[in-house]
Amino acid sequence: MKPVTLIGAPTDVGASIRGASMGPDALRVADIVSALGRNGLEVRDLGNLSGPGNPWQAPVDGMRHLREVLAWNEQIFETAYATLSAGHLPLLMGGDHCLAIGSVSAAARHCRETGKRLMVLWLDAHADANTGSTSPTGNIHGMPVACLCGDGPAPLTALSGVTPAVSARQIRQVGIRSVDAEEKLRLRELGLTVYDMRYIDENGMRQTMEQALSGIDANTHLHVSFDVDFLDSQIAPGVGTPVRGGPTYREAHLALEMIEDTGALGSLDVLELNPARDVHNQTAELVVELLESLFGKSTL
Numbered sequence: 001m002k003p004v005t006l007i008g009a010p011t012d013v014g015a016s017i018r019g020a021s022m023g024p025d026a027l028r029v030a031d032i033v034s035a036l037g038r039n040g041l042e043v044r045d046l047g048n049l050s051g052p053g054n055p056w057q058a059p060v061d062g063m064r065h066l067r068e069v070l071a072w073n074e075q076i077f078e079t080a081y082a083t084l085s086a087g088h089l090p091l092l093m094g095g096d097h098c099l100a101i102g103s104v105s106a107a108a109r110h111c112r113e114t115g116k117r118l119m120v121l122w123l124d125a126h127a128d129a130n131t132g133s134t135s136p137t138g139n140i141h142g143m144p145v146a147c148l149c150g151d152g153p154a155p156l157t158a159l160s161g162v163t164p165a166v167s168a169r170q171i172r173q174v175g176i177r178s179v180d181a182e183e184k185l186r187l188r189e190l191g192l193t194v195y196d197m198r199y200i201d202e203n204g205m206r207q208t209m210e211q212a213l214s215g216i217d218a219n220t221h222l223h224v225s226f227d228v229d230f231l232d233s234q235i236a237p238g239v240g241t242p243v244r245g246g247p248t249y250r251e252a253h254l255a256l257e258m259i260e261d262t263g264a265l266g267s268l269d270v271l272e273l274n275p276a277r278d279v280h281n282q283t284a285e286l287v288v289e290l291l292e293s294l295f296g297k298s299t300l
Contacts, residue, residue: 008047013140026238059132084110124174129190134186172194
């Protein structure tokens with residue numbers, strides 16, 4: 001496994017509820033560095049990036065805090081891209097899910113330059129495919145998939161150097177169970193591959209992940225964007241937008257273990273952890289435990 005570089009992005013400018021800005025330090029309190037190190041990984045922590053604060057203003061043209069969101073994503077893009085170029089695996093600790101625009105754009109540019117095939121696995125309760133004209137809130141953490149597919153403000157859609165940064169066929173979503181009405185239409189237009197909770201209920205997590213990970217080969221760079229609200233809110237209350245009925249503790253471990261089995265993981269986001277809504281940091285501790293499975297911990 002490549003050395004892992006932790007990148008903290010303490011901001012909630014794209015979210016509807018404050019608190020995700022404390023996510024990176026909650027993961028550090030849960031001892032993420034030592035936990036990954038116990039699995040034989042070389043880990044370095046770059047500390048937290050610094051960027052504009054949250055002005056908490058109303059949406060403008062259907063989007064809140066576009067200037068601040070852009071500033072954070074530009075930093076994340078540059079840092080993640082430099083990390084990939086150095087041969088390390090960037091682990092972005094957020095922060096809200098708008099930050100994935102920068103991290104996925106960095107992976108897309110890196111893959112274009114190295115000839116790798118990019119696949120994005122989006123673990124989330126939400127589809128994040130809204131635009132400024134469809135979002136009921138204007139919060140950009142509900143728009144990163146649309147932006148990455150070329151539907152959004154030009155400064156965000158062009159971060160990778162080309163627009164779109166990725167095609168919809170490169171993204172596979174797992175765990176979806178909360179989609180806005182107009183967003184459903186957009187998902188169909190994009191042709192995204194979505195394994196929602198009904199699919200998981202009917203087919204089980206093993207078959208779901210086999211489908212979601214199908215086609216991965218030695219030339220695949222897998223970017224995992226892990227929104228902590230992917231997990232059932234009963235086991236992970238510390239998120240800004242919890243949704244009941246998500247993957248259980250064991251299902252989540254299996255999903256991440258199967259990702260590790262591919263050997264293709266090249267970059268990772270851990271986003272939307274909100275300690276302000278947590279109980280004794282239990283969600284951060286659970287996330288760190290799950291990351292150990294993602295990085296190779298096994299029972300035997």
